Amino acid sequence: MLRIHYSLESEALESISEITAPAELNISMRNKILKIKKGKKLAAGELLAERPSKYGAACSAALSGKATKVNYHHLTIKVDGGEESVEPIDVKSMGPGKELLRTLQELGLNIAALSSHADNLVINGLNPEPGISVAEQLLKDEKETIEAGLKLAESLVNPVHTYLAVAAGSSYGLVGTERVFVKPKYPNSLDALVVKKVTGKEFPDDTKVISVMDLYNLGRVYETGMPITDTIMTIGEKNYRVLFGTPVAHICNELGIDVKSGDKVVLDGPFRGEAVYSLDEGVKKGDYGLFVIPEGTFPSIEDATCINCGECVLSCPARIQPNMLSRYAEYEMFEMAEKYHLHSCFECGLCSFNCTVRRPILQYIRFAKDQLRTSGQAEKA
Amino acid sequence: MTPPVIKAMSDIAVRLTVSPAPHWRSKRTVEKMMQYHLLALVPALLMAFNMFGLPALSTVGTAGAAAVITEVLLLKLQERDVNVDNYTALYEGILFAFLLPAGAPWWMVGCGGALTIVLGRTVFGGFGSNPICAPLVAWAFCRLSWPAAMDIDLNLAHFAINAPLDQLKYFGLDTLEQFDNMDLFLGKQLGGLGASQILGIMAGGIFLVATKWVRIFIPAAFLVGVTVTASIFWMIDPEVYANPIFHLLTGSVMFGAFFLAPDVASSPVGIIPQVLFGLIAGTMVIIIRVYGIYPDGVPFAIMVANLLTPLLDRVRPKPFGGK
Structure with missing residues (x-):
């Protein structure tokens, strides 16, 4: 039985367990600039992609293998089990400065x-x-x-x-x-x-x-001087070390988690995480949890009009008006959303959590922010 | 830009549900909200049946049915999904009936139930979009169009007691000696068939507040507004003005506080606006009762406050990190 709660306390913690390496890695390429070509032989730790942003992290292969599939959305690496690995970089000897940051x-x-x-x-x-x-x-x-x-x-x-x-x-x-x-x-x-x-x-x-x-x-x-290629995730009561790109299906197999059609599988937390559309989806940087939510546990999101009940406003820790923001975003009035303090929102998700008519309020807010960011970039260019 | 078609990577045996975050949700739904609200009306309805007999039930039934049927027709005309199974039309029809004297003419009850939906909601865009509490729009329409059919003393002339607020309005303070506060509290008074059942309404209202379907701010501020304003007048001259207890126990004060004023669409959001809204509505009740031409000020007081809602919603705290 799923327990909905707000508590951030952890129960008695065991040590971190490992998830065995999968045969295939699926690495999300969304918002990344691909640096390798299909068919390339890769060593563990080899750079795969960079972020277009100024501060974003690059992404490296967790295991050695061969890049077999590359498309808009994903890069698939067939793992060959080889020992090949990139040389560690001596971070310890670097002084603070641009070079260290770049590394x-x-x-x-x-x-x-x-x-x-x-x-x-x-x-x-x-x-x-x-x-x-x-x-x-x-x-x-x-x-x-x-x-x-x-x-x-x-x-x-x-x-x-x-x-x-x-x-x-x-x-x-x-x-x-x-x-x-x-x-x-x-x-x-x-x-x-x-x-x-x-x-x-x-x-x-x-x-x-x-x-x-x-x-x-x-x-x-x-x-170590080696790139980061794994993340720690809470699955159930325990924490596991999972390599980037490990398909969700592999984790479920290893841990005996049963996923049926219609269920929701969420990477990262229940409030801010992302529901994956396929069990082949790989784990990425910043995913700290895996949640399976059985079908029918919650009433589904609906395309409904706001009834002005005020629950979102009363629960908002940023003291803004998610009801108005979601309406402005819905009708693409992003400048008005900005006037209603869109940028005070730090995306906790409590507005959508409490919404009586089940509007996707957080999604509307993220959409408005994203549209403003894009149009801002267009103006600069 | 056409979004690229994202194909399932390989495993399509398991088709997952996707949705935007958050993935945990409170289990609030409109259906559940309305079921709780309807449940909260039951004690008052039972007490009304006990007091007024079958006419009370037939009035509630007529208004509720008229509201639901009108809603179905209008949704069909608008080619929208017919979602009367969320009980909102039924609930608002019954709220309208609760304001009427038991045994009001059936044609007017039906008209009012339909008007609750047509003038109260549909013309503004349907449930949740109404700027003014829908049952009150219908009540005002009927009150102005058919004053005799809406008159409480006239409709309930076969009862040996009088409507307390009409006595106060037309015959002055001295006539109030005929009323016992305990009788008023237990609903042994003439008035709107449900609204006059003070005990039942309070039980339902407290139930809604306890189950968090109604936030405490509007009802509390409303009752404070009524009490404080009535006390001020009473302290000015207890020989001319009725005491605050009498005001709290008569007319639709309790009904307004717990059911009409907190109507989701027409009341403000946010704590400060809700408190101000309640205080304004509560104060208006007594001002209308003292200076107005209508015995019971509650419906008009709440409608006036409803009109101020967009203004009150502008009173908002400084946003996080804002100037």
Whole structure:
């Protein structure tokens, strides 16, 4: 029985288990610039694609093999089980600067939070969403790697204060950080609200926030010099290390999860994650959970008109009016949506969660943001 | 740009459902909301049957049926999906009936039920788009068109008691000695057939608040508005103005507070606007009762407040990170 809850606390955690390597990797190519050709023989760790954005992380092959299928949406690698691997890069000897940032980016890290100075560095140590316990698992098991990552991050950001936000009542800590307790209840784990809790300010300019998952990856890159090719995911009660591109079907087979037609399979959390359309879909960076939601568990989303009940407004932590925003987005009045403080939204999803007529409000908001971003880019060009 | 056709990669034996986030949802639906609201009307309906007998039930049935049939016809005419199974038309038809005297002429009850849908909702775009609480539009239409058919004392002349608010309006404060507060509370008074069943309405209203289908802000602010305004007048001169308890226990105050004012579409969103809305509506009730020409100010007070809703919705907190 599915339990809907907002709690971000994790129960007693076992250690991280491995998911065995699959025979095929399906890597999503959405919003990426492909750097290899079909048929190419790949070594483990070889660069596959880059992001078009300035700070985005590159994507590398998790295992050696051959690129067999390449299309608009996916890259498929047939794994050959070989030992071939790229040479590690000596990150330890690099001083802070452009070269280090560029290397980190190539090794699969997003450097948006690292690329300039900030007075405050906030480490978000809360589990990102209900049902996911990755953050606390890493704080418990991988403290040294996280601290190595923190040292590297501090050398890049040069913060005056470093804070660690953790769930109230937990005992996790990191050397050199001031601990701030946050009530472990969704949406308090979202970066905007964590920063507000720590600094008392909303969207301050002098604060950078980075999650323990990202710090952990940073620490691993620092220690090994190898690109990041896996993610930790909460599946059921336990956490697993999963290679990028591992098809969902493979995970389900390994763990004996039964998926029927009509069910929903969600990568990442139940509030902000993405429902995959095929069991062949591969796991990607930033997926911290896998949820199977049986058919009929929830009333489905509908194309209904807003009845103005106000539940979304009353539950909105950003104090905006999702009812108006979704209407403006629906009728493509994106400038009006902006006037109604579209950009205060940090996409917690509580508006759609509570909607009486089941409008896809969060989707409308994301759509409006995306359209504004695209038209903004068009104007600049 | 035509979006590219995304083919299933290989496994099509299992066809998954896709939807935008969030994937967990509260299980709120319109159907459930209306079922709870209808359930909340049951105690008052039973008490009305006890008080007024079968005419109470036939009035409710006529208005509800007229509303549902009208809704079906209009949805068909508009070539929209006929979704009367979400109970909204039935619920609003019954709300209209609750404002009528039991045994009001059947043709007027039917007309009112239909008008609730036509003038109250459809002309503005259907359920959820009405700027004014739909049953009140029909009530006002009937009240102005057929005052005799709507008159409470006239329709219920076979009862040996009088309508309290009409006594206050036309015969002054001294006549109120005939009313006992306990009788008023238990619904032994003349008035709208459901609206006068104070105990039943309160039970239903508290049930809705407890089950979170109605947020507390509007009902609480409405009752505070009524009490405070009535107290002010009463303290100015208790010889001329009725005491606040009398105002709370008569007419449609309770019914308005828990069922009419919190109507989803016509009430504001957000806590501050909802509180202001409740206070304004509650204050207007007493002002109309004291200075207006209608004995019971509730319907018009709520309609006036409904008109202010778009304005009240502009009162909103500073957005997150906003200036």
